Amino acid sequence: MGLRHRRQPPPLLIERGEWARAADSFPIEVTDMQVARETLRGADPVAGMRVDPAELRHSIERELRGKLLRLRQAYAVHAAEPRALEDVATISVASVAALFRVSLVLHGREAPADTVACLAAAGTVMRVDTAPVARLWEWRRRREPTCPPELFEGYLAAVAAAVRVIDQFTRGGQ
Numbered sequence: 001m002g003l004r005h006r007r008q009p010p011p012l013l014i015e016r017g018e019w020a021r022a023a024d025s026f027p028i029e030v031t032d033m034q035v036a037r038e039t040l041r042g043a044d045p046v047a048g049m050r051v052d053p054a055e056l057r058h059s060i061e062r063e064l065r066g067k068l069l070r071l072r073q074a075y076a077v078h079a080a081e082p083r084a085l086e087d088v089a090t091i092s093v094a095s096v097a098a099l100f101r102v103s104l105v106l107h108g109r110e111a112p113a114d115t116v117a118c119l120a121a122a123g124t125v126m127r128v129d130t131a132p133v134a135r136l137w138e139w140r141r142r143r144e145p146t147c148p149p150e151l152f153e154g155y156l157a158a159v160a161a162a163v164r165v166i167d168q169f170t171r172g173g174q
Contacts, residue, residue, distance in 0.1 A: 016045075023049050027056040028063060031102045035111045056106050061166045064099055067092060068159045075152055082146030089147045089155065093136045096159060100130060103166060128161040129154070 012029070014022065023030045033046045071092065078084035097115050100122040104111045107125050112118045116134045123130030132154030139147070 019045060020049075023051050024055055027051045027059045028099070028102050031056055031105050032098050035101060035105060036113065053106060056102065057166060057169055060099055060103055060106060061163065063095075064159060064163045064166060067096055067099070068156070068163055071152075071156055071159060075149075075156060079149050079152075082148055085147040085149065085152045089136050089152060090140050093133065093140055093155075096133060096155075097137055100126075100133065100162065103162065106166075106169065123158075126162060126165045128158055128165060130158050133158050 030046055030049050031051050034049070034051075037044075037046065039045070071088065074085070074088040078088065097119060101111045101115075101118050104118065104122050104125060109121065109125055112121055115137055119130040119134040119137065122128070132151055135151060136147070136155055139151075
């Protein structure tokens with residue numbers, strides 16, 4: 001089964017020399033690949049790469065804030081349309097889960113391979129209720145027909161809480 005049918009993003013295609021200098025431009029991607037990757041052929045593309053924690057924190061905050069703004073816009077427009085909320089949740093939950101995963105790394109914690117376990121661990125470390133995100137993750141896999149507004153509201157609350165945590169994060173704790 002191809003990547004498209006498994007709802008996986010296409011592979012990153014970048015020259016080795018470019019990639020070796022890219023940790024400052026792609027701190028989230030490099031960190032996520034270091035945590036959850038499978039090298040299909042050749043040398044491990046992230047072995048030995050170092051990500052500056054300050055750059056990672058800044059990038060996570062920027063991405064979470066952008067997601068939060070877009071999720072709020074979608075909710076404002078589609079609150080009474082569970083099918084439209086389903087579309088937004090389906091499109092966004094994988095990247096939100098990845099941001100929680102790299103947030104665990106930022107906090108100096110091991111990220112579990114299982115996404116639901118990872119979300120639970122991130123919730124514990126960050127003191128954020130990630131249950132709605134985990135529910136949407138599982139819901140997306142089962143392709144339930146609609147996303148109730150209450151679930152989407154919990155999703156919004158989790159992302160907003162994560163923004164606050166990351167915004168106030170300092171090395172050695174929150």
